[in-house]
Amino acid sequence: MPTEPGTTAEDYSLLLEDQLCFALYAASRAVTARYRPLLDELGLTYPQYLVMLVLWEREPLSVGDIGAALQLESSTLSPLIKRLETAGLVVRRRSPDDERSVVVALTGKGREMRQQACAVPPVIGDAMGLTAEQRGTAMELLRTLTAGVARSE
Known part of the structure; x- marks a missing residue:
């Protein structure tokens, strides 16, 4: 105790x-x-902002690496990342080295948002x-x- x-x-x-x-x-x-x-001005929720912070710092990253950085499970991250992809801020693709791993990268729009987020x-x-x-x-x-x-x- x-x-x-x-x-x-x-x-x-x-x-x-x-x-x-x-x-x-x-x-x-x-x-x-x-x-x-x-x-709201950026069109992000707080959890989405955290994902973007990690990606602005170092990308591309696997979903597992993003989860480790944010101390979140993949099951929590996946819907967040999907919404970021729908908004045109990130793209997801299978890792060429490991088909089981999904890699997330910023789009041009996602990179440009960094300036506003400053x-x-x-x-x-x-x-x-x-x-x-x-x-x-x-x-x-x-x-x-x-x-x-x-x-x-």
Whole structure:
């Protein structure tokens, strides 16, 4: 149970305001809601935006590699990628090296969208109201938290 030395189960509160999980949930919902009008202008949902971020960084990628980067299952990704393909932003094709693997690449339209998307992070950053140092600290803590929870499974 508790891993901090000297802590017992009784040291943990059941008050909602004391739940780190709720603070994370509320923050995630608030940030995602702030993204919505910005991404609506691009014609993307937040999960689709995440897929595009990965592809703008490095493409082409297999569906499995995109899933690994986003920590999502292929069954969750496939409909997202299909909608991106329908919108003309990506193309899917079987890997020539492995017929079982589907590779996703950006289209010209998908690459051009990157320029428009560059306006999104500064707006979100301003909305968060954090200094660069605070953002770095938050990222470090969240990555530590994610890794710790993943290890505990």
